Amino acid sequence: MLTAPIGLANEARQTLIDQQASAIQSIIATPVYTDFRAAQLASLSKRFRDIVGPLLNNGSPRSTAGMDLGAIMVKAWELSLSMHTSHLTFQVYFPETATKFNAATMTAMDCPRVDPMQLQIKQTRLKLVITPVITMRDDRGTTIKAKNLHVSTVLTMN
Numbered sequence: 001m002l003t004a005p006i007g008l009a010n011e012a013r014q015t016l017i018d019q020q021a022s023a024i025q026s027i028i029a030t031p032v033y034t035d036f037r038a039a040q041l042a043s044l045s046k047r048f049r050d051i052v053g054p055l056l057n058n059g060s061p062r063s064t065a066g067m068d069l070g071a072i073m074v075k076a077w078e079l080s081l082s083m084h085t086s087h088l089t090f091q092v093y094f095p096e097t098a099t100k101f102n103a104a105t106m107t108a109m110d111c112p113r114v115d116p117m118q119l120q121i122k123q124t125r126l127k128l129v130i131t132p133v134i135t136m137r138d139d140r141g142t143t144i145k146a147k148n149l150h151v152s153t154v155l156t157m158n
Helices: 010-028 033-055 062-084 116-121
Strands: 089-093 106-108 126-129 133-138 145-150 152-156
Touching: 010 033, 010 062, 033 062, 106 116
Parallel strands: 106 152
Antiparallel strands: 089 133, 126 152, 133 145
């Protein structure tokens, strides 16, 4: 029994990535983009404040926290825009909690003086994942270029 190949060939994948980047760039070029961006940021900021609000300290000023969360939303919007118009592919993922520590893609915040390979050899498990792993892939040209941009910051079960 033959199985169909999974995924796309490099040329087809890059064609889709280029089309996506062109579509987003054409949206940015429209005169209504500024209003669209402002409305989306306001909506997303409100939702983000509603989610994070209960986690704020009781004594912290809500207006300052709201402005700071809004700044995070603007930065996230701009970063997303840069990523989606770069003609590259990015993979952003959080390793699952309780999986084994991987020295190549993780940094243990609670074991700063321990060799990461020792944590991997001991099959240390993850207690908490703080930041994601981010990789970049460039399908342009004749060879695929992959690069780790950010390793995950984790806490381990020691």
